Amino acid sequence: MLGLLCARGYGITPDADLADVIIVNTCGFIDPAKKESIGAILDMAEKKNTGRCFALIVTGCLSERYRGAFSEELPEVDAVLGTGEYGRICDIVDRFVRKRGLPGRENGSESAESGAGVEEDAPRSIHESSAGQRLDHLNAPRVLTSGAGFVYIKIAEGCDNHCTYCVIPSIRGPYVSRPRADIIADAERASAGRDIEAVLIAQDTTRYGTAGPESLCGLLEELSRVERVRWIRLMYAYPDRMDDLLIRQFAANPKLLPYLDMPIQHASDSVLRAMGRRYGRADLYGLVNKLRRQAPGIVLRTTVMTGFPGESEEDFMGLLDFIADIKFERLGVFAYSREEGTPAAAMGGQVAKKVAQKRRAQLLRVQAAIMSQWESSLIGREYEAIVDSVLQRKPSRNGRNGAEYRVRTYADAPDIDGFVRVRAGDLGAGDFVRIKVTGRDSEGLLGELMT
Numbered sequence: 001m002l003g004l005l006c007a008r009g010y011g012i013t014p015d016a017d018l019a020d021v022i023i024v025n026t027c028g029f030i031d032p033a034k035k036e037s038i039g040a041i042l043d044m045a046e047k048k049n050t051g052r053c054f055a056l057i058v059t060g061c062l063s064e065r066y067r068g069a070f071s072e073e074l075p076e077v078d079a080v081l082g083t084g085e086y087g088r089i090c091d092i093v094d095r096f097v098r099k100r101g102l103p104g105r106e107n108g109s110e111s112a113e114s115g116a117g118v119e120e121d122a123p124r125s126i127h128e129s130s131a132g133q134r135l136d137h138l139n140a141p142r143v144l145t146s147g148a149g150f151v152y153i154k155i156a157e158g159c160d161n162h163c164t165y166c167v168i169p170s171i172r173g174p175y176v177s178r179p180r181a182d183i184i185a186d187a188e189r190a191s192a193g194r195d196i197e198a199v200l201i202a203q204d205t206t207r208y209g210t211a212g213p214e215s216l217c218g219l220l221e222e223l224s225r226v227e228r229v230r231w232i233r234l235m236y237a238y239p240d241r242m243d244d245l246l247i248r249q250f251a252a253n254p255k256l257l258p259y260l261d262m263p264i265q266h267a268s269d270s271v272l273r274a275m276g277r278r279y280g281r282a283d284l285y286g287l288v289n290k291l292r293r294q295a296p297g298i299v300l301r302t303t304v305m306t307g308f309p310g311e312s313e314e315d316f317m318g319l320l321d322f323i324a325d326i327k328f329e330r331l332g333v334f335a336y337s338r339e340e341g342t343p344a345a346a347m348g349g350q351v352a353k354k355v356a357q358k359r360r361a362q363l364l365r366v367q368a369a370i371m372s373q374w375e376s377s378l379i380g381r382e383y384e385a386i387v388d389s390v391l392q393r394k395p396s397r398n399g400r401n402g403a404e405y406r407v408r409t410y411a412d413a414p415d416i417d418g419f420v421r422v423r424a425g426d427l428g429a430g431d432f433v434r435i436k437v438t439g440r441d442s443e444g445l446l447g448e449l450m451t
């Protein structure tokens with residue numbers, strides 16, 4: 001949307017007090033995200049009284065999920081755009097700008113037609129949009145808001161997995177793979193004139209291409225031929241789609257980082273079955289062993305959920321044992337959120353929130369010990385790393401100038417994992433450097449620059 005608006009000739013500001021039109025991109029996945037989104041909408045609505053804002057537009061998952069309720073419950077909102085309608089953003093903004101008596105930007109740029117043909121009063125739900133329409137916005141010009149060295153590249157939209165606790169398939173629609181040529185073109189544009197880390201995302205990256213002529217392995221191979229794509233990171237893999245060909249890529253493709261984000265959600269067979277996940281505990285053991293055997297040093301990130309309906313104390317202890325045994329290098333733990341409209345919300349055996357939170361805390365304690373041991377094992381090792389940002393600019397104790405930088409190795413996915421703090425001279429965000437891990441403190445790993 002930022003890219004479309006810029007191409008239309010609008011200026012962008014992150015300062016809501018200075019904005020004429022405010023766009024809130026929401027998340028409606030689980031209850032806490034909904035609350036956060038509604039809080040942001042109400043905060044931004046205030047700017048219509050205190051700032052210069054004359055139009056408030058809400059987009060994203062929450063608006064897709066509750067599009068009907070907005071006019072009644074949040075009258076401060078002037079327009080609502082669902083997840084299949086990003087292409088309409090320029091037309092909607094134009095409409096408010098003209099209504100205000102200001103000149104619109106309809107003819108202001110070469111891509112003024114990008115929103116043309118879309119009827120202003122014909123909102124489309126994601127389920128009424130064609131596959132092409134749902135992918136269109138991914139090919140729009142982009143304004144990159146991620147850090148200097150990495151770029152998120154979306155390879156598919158929607159999800160067909162229908163896990164019983166999840167509303168995403170109803171919000172984002174069925175799975176549709178983005179054409180390989182579009183992904184490669186995106187990576188080429190993003191890496192023009194600089195080296196980048198391409199972070200591949202989708203609701204399920206491992207389903208990529210399974211309904212057509214594409215394949216994830218083919219995509220990874222072609223992407224690795226884009227000269228200035230230096231690292232490729234694969235996120236959101238679904239365990240039962242991690243086949244041998246894909247696992248071999250980690251060893252065979254030098255640009256594919258030995259890092260895998262693979263949410264497993266649980267390790268109890270009965271809970272996994274109730275969740276509608278298509279694997280069991282034994283499959284997970286086999287898969288993790290294979291990954292570690294074929295790609296030594298691979299860093300595995302996963303996510304698990306506590307308090308799913310029917311999760312007994314025994315199920316939970318089984319999960320705890322599994323986590324203690326497998327020792328994932330990275331772990332996210334969420335307490336189950338009962339989402340209206342999902343099969344799990346109607347299941348018997350709902351677990352008290354307090355119990356789910358207690359189990360979550362127990363898992364996090366076990367993981368903290370695993371992390372501490374794993375991080376200590378990294379001390380003394382050398383890595384290629386990417387500079388994320390400057391943390392502090394001040395002379396070091398020995399009086400030398402320089403700054404403390406936050407750098408990431410292959411083990412650190414942007415935004416969710418850790419980083420190594422390195423003191424060095426003049427580095428730029430996005431630079432690739434070599435570092436040695438020298439120690440750790442309460443805030444994480446410390447390192448030094450190798451010359």
Ligand code: SF4
Nearest residue numbers: 159161162163166168
């Ligand atoms: S795979 Fe992820 S997005 Fe898809 S239904 Fe399951 S939890 Fe939701």
